[in-house]
Every structure is written in structure tokens, then in C-alpha cells.
Amino acid sequence: MYSLTCTLLLLFARQVFNKPLEDPELRQDYYQGDILYQPVRTRNGIVNKILHWPNGTVPYIIEKNAFDDSHHREILRAISIIEENSCVVFAPVTEEEHSNAVVIRSNGFGCNSAYLGYRQIQQIVNLQIFPIGMGCFRIGSIIHELLHILGFEHQHVANNRDEYISIQWDNIQPKFNINFVNTDNSTLWHDFGEGYDYESVMHYVPKAFSKNGQPTIIPLRDGAENMGQRLYMSEKDIRKLNKMYNCPGYV
Numbered sequence: 001m002y003s004l005t006c007t008l009l010l011l012f013a014r015q016v017f018n019k020p021l022e023d024p025e026l027r028q029d030y031y032q033g034d035i036l037y038q039p040v041r042t043r044n045g046i047v048n049k050i051l052h053w054p055n056g057t058v059p060y061i062i063e064k065n066a067f068d069d070s071h072h073r074e075i076l077r078a079i080s081i082i083e084e085n086s087c088v089v090f091a092p093v094t095e096e097e098h099s100n101a102v103v104i105r106s107n108g109f110g111c112n113s114a115y116l117g118y119r120q121i122q123q124i125v126n127l128q129i130f131p132i133g134m135g136c137f138r139i140g141s142i143i144h145e146l147l148h149i150l151g152f153e154h155q156h157v158a159n160n161r162d163e164y165i166s167i168q169w170d171n172i173q174p175k176f177n178i179n180f181v182n183t184d185n186s187t188l189w190h191d192f193g194e195g196y197d198y199e200s201v202m203h204y205v206p207k208a209f210s211k212n213g214q215p216t217i218i219p220l221r222d223g224a225e226n227m228g229q230r231l232y233m234s235e236k237d238i239r240k241l242n243k244m245y246n247c248p249g250y251v
């Protein structure tokens with residue numbers, strides 16, 4: 001019992017703070033690891049209302065037979081966490097109504113989203129099956145993919161990031177340099193006045209795409225203890241989502 005507890009604790013710690021190299025969010029064949037199509041280069045939060053889900057409502061389908069009961073429940077739990085912390089609503093729709101819906105499925109490797117924000121087409125979120133609490137089934141990983149769908153980019157490419165993190169280019173596998181580039185200075189993105197957030201569920205882990213086990217992202221300020229966490233929406237994640245969707249009290 002003792003060793004089982006230890007093993008579980010170790011696994012837990014490894015998942016949270018020192019994710020294994022094979023992080024399913026960090027797949028090499030996707031832009032920034034988990035976005036299928038290179039997005040309009042928005043940085044952190046999409047400002048353009050056209051790309052926000054109308055009325056803050058996301059029609060969705062969890063693909064039939066893709067998940068067993070426990071995984072199905074975990075997806076619903078992630079949806080509930082977003083709903084309980086904002087005015088965004090996920091509305092289940094029928095198979096016939098799927099053309100503009102988010103289809104959550106498990107078809108192939110990794111956890112990833114097709115596009116950022118509302119695109120007036122069917123959106124796919126893929127979640128590879130892992131034990132609950134691991135890989136794509138860490139609650140924060142499911143929330144992370146759904147926040148991409150709602151219109152959020154990775155935190156580490158925000159255009160003020162160089163004041164908060166130092167990118168260690170020498171430690172990045174060169175073919176993945178693109179995942180760390182932030183040359184975009186357009187006004188299409190916004191942090192909604194919340195500032196940089198080490199604790200964001202949209203932040204990369206310190207060793208994302210490392211070629212040598214050394215950090216690729218080094219925080220420059222205090223408060224980065226939970227950088228890369230996939231357990232919860234940070235307070236800023238919650239406020240940014242509420243501001244993006246003009247939720248009551250945030251307008």
C-alpha cells in the first residue's frame with residue numbers, strides 16, 4: 001500500500017511539475033504542439049468579435065462511442081468548470097446539427113484543437129485516451145483545448161512575454177522554434193488588461209520541446225512555481241474569459 005501510494009504521488013508530481021517528454025499537448029506535427037492550423041497570429045486572447053462564439057454559446061457533440069463513461073464524465077466536468085466560472089455555455093446538439101459544432105473525439109494521438117475561436121465551421125477537439133488525471137485527461141488539458149476553441153492562444157507567445165520569460169533557443173529542438181516565435185505586434189490580440197500569467201492553463205511547461213532535457217522557458221520573475229500547470233483555470237484565465245465574452249460584471 002505504501003509503495004503504491006508513493007508511486008501514485010510520484011506520478012502525480014511528475015504530471016504536474018515535470019511533465020514527461022511525451023506530453024500529448026506537445027505534438028510535433030501541430031502548430032505550437034496542439035493547434036492544427038496556424039492561426040491568425042493572435043496573441044493570447046482574440047479581440048475580433050467575429051471570432052467569438054455567438055451569445056457565448058458553444059454547440060458541441062461528444063462523439064458517440066469514442067469515450068467510456070468515466071472519460072465522458074471528465075469531459076463534462078471540464079465543461080462544467082468553464083461554465084461555472086463564466087457566462088459561456090456549452091450546448092449539446094444532435095448529430096444532424098453538427099456542421100457548426102465542436103466535435104469532441106478521440107481519433108489518433110495527442111490532444112489538440114483545429115482552430116482558435118469561432119470559425120463558422122465544424123471544429124474538432126481530439127483527446128487521446130489516457131487514464132483519468134493523466135495526459136490529455138488531466139482536467140486542465142481538456143480545459144486548455146476548450147479555451148483554444150473559445151479564442152485563446154498560448155500564454156508564452158504574448159507579445160510582452162520577453163519581460164516575463166527567457167526563451168532558451170539553444171535548448172529547443174530547432175524544428176520547433178516556430179512554436180516560440182512572437183513577432184506579431186498586431187492589435188488583434190489582447191490580454192484584457194490582466195497582464196502576463198505564469199499560472200495560466202494556457203502556459204507551456206518549462207521544458208516544452210526541449211532537445212536536451214534542459215528548460216526552454218525560464219521565468220524572469222517570482223510567481224512561476226506553477227508554470228505549465230494543468231489542474232485548474234487560473235484567476236486570470238477566468239477573468240480573461242469573462243471579459244472576452246462580456247459576462248455580467250465584466251463588461
Ligand SMILES: [Zn+2]
Pocket residue numbers: 025034035144148154
Ligand atoms: Zn494548446
